[in-house]
Amino acid sequence: MSAPTPVSSLDPAVAALLKRDSSGLVAAVVQQHDTGEVLMLGWMDDEALARTLTTGRVTFWSRSRQEYWRKGDTSGHVQHVRAVALDCDGDALLVQVDQVGAACHTGDRTCFQARPLAVTGMPRQPGSAQPSSAQPGSTQPGSVEHREEAIR
Numbered sequence: 712m713s714a715p716t717p718v719s720s721l722d723p724a725v726a727a728l729l730k731r732d733s734s735g736l737v738a739a740v741v742q743q744h745d746t747g748e749v750l751m752l753g754w755m756d757d758e759a760l761a762r763t764l765t766t767g768r769v770t771f772w773s774r775s776r777q778e779y780w781r782k783g784d785t786s787g788h789v790q791h792v793r794a795v796a797l798d799c800d801g802d803a804l805l806v807q808v809d810q811v812g813a814a815c816h817t818g819d820r821t822c823f824q825a826r827p828l829a830v831t832g833m834p835r836q837p838g839s840a841q842p843s844s845a846q847p848g849s850t851q852p853g854s855v856e857h858r859e860e861a862i863r
């Protein structure tokens with residue numbers, strides 16, 4: 712159950728920088744280039760990255776289907792490549808794209824909007840460190856208190 716051995720057209724200089732997982736894959740975070748939206752996460756082996764870098768279309772390795780998968784071929788929701796960067800330790804890619812339509816197969820714009828989780832351990836805003844001095848009933852979060860702090 713692993714990606715094919717890297718017989719790929721990927722530039723060897725780039726291939727040498729990749730720190731692949733045990734299946735030969737690196738994570739690819741896909742982001743809308745102009746809005747900064749984080750659209751989805753996919754997986755790439757060397758050949759998928761090579762195709763992404765050279766064809767203008769984002770190509771993934773499907774771990775469930777064990778095959779290459781070019782985003783938009785069946786859905787029409789094409790991802791046009793604008794930029795690709797490797798992260799500091801080589802195990803993740805940032806692929807900046809122009810996303811046509813929905814990035815998620817569910818029809819959502821991004822894969823992350825449908826399942827927000829409750830965050831209960833939210834740290835205090837830097838400017839609100841004195842809870843005893845807060846006005847009773849004044850529960851304005853973040854921005855107002857932060858602005859008050861800034862002009863103090």
Ligand SMILES: [Zn+2]
Pocket residue numbers: 751814815816817821822
């Ligand atoms: Zn999705």
